[in-house]
Amino acid sequence: MKALDLTDHKILNFLQEDSTVSVKDLAEKIGLSFTATYERIKSLKNNGIIRKNVVLIDPELAGFELMAYCNIVLKEQSHDKLQEFEDKIKAEPQVMEVVSLSGQYDYMIKVVAKNIKDYNSFMTTVIANIPNIGQYHSNIVLSVIKNDTKFTF
Numbered sequence: 001m002k003a004l005d006l007t008d009h010k011i012l013n014f015l016q017e018d019s020t021v022s023v024k025d026l027a028e029k030i031g032l033s034f035t036a037t038y039e040r041i042k043s044l045k046n047n048g049i050i051r052k053n054v055v056l057i058d059p060e061l062a063g064f065e066l067m068a069y070c071n072i073v074l075k076e077q078s079h080d081k082l083q084e085f086e087d088k089i090k091a092e093p094q095v096m097e098v099v100s101l102s103g104q105y106d107y108m109i110k111v112v113a114k115n116i117k118d119y120n121s122f123m124t125t126v127i128a129n130i131p132n133i134g135q136y137h138s139n140i141v142l143s144v145i146k147n148d149t150k151f152t153f
């Protein structure tokens with residue numbers, strides 16, 4: 001794969017703002033032909049730089065009034081045990097993000113819930129029942145100061 005150039009950066013910056021923009025309109029904005037713009041977008045997708053086009057939803061307006069980050073320590077860190085945990089946690093629809101960490105905790109998960117009762121139910125029926133979890137600590141989000149999905153080039 002070739003390195004991204006200035007034109008690729010322009011395309012990515014525009015598409016991150018509005019992925020529904022037509023290729024024709026995008027081509028006009030960046031000063032390329034329709035075909036050249038289309039081919040560049042296709043290449044960015046084929047090379048995995050553009051993973052997918054999505055809609056960003058406001059969690060509160062969609063009924064998810066609670067967001068929490070939960071730090072998790074596993075009892076065992078063997079490859080099989082890590083994979084088993086990751087497979088189980090990825091399958092949970094309330095888990096929006098899972099990251100593996102260095103330091104005090106093994107993982108941090110981002111969880112959304114309708115309310116505190118829903119979150120408590122998730123923690124007691126799902127998290128507490130994953131066999132290899134040794135400890136977990138929740139941090140309830142009071143307010144989101146910045147939540148951006150855009151990489152700026």
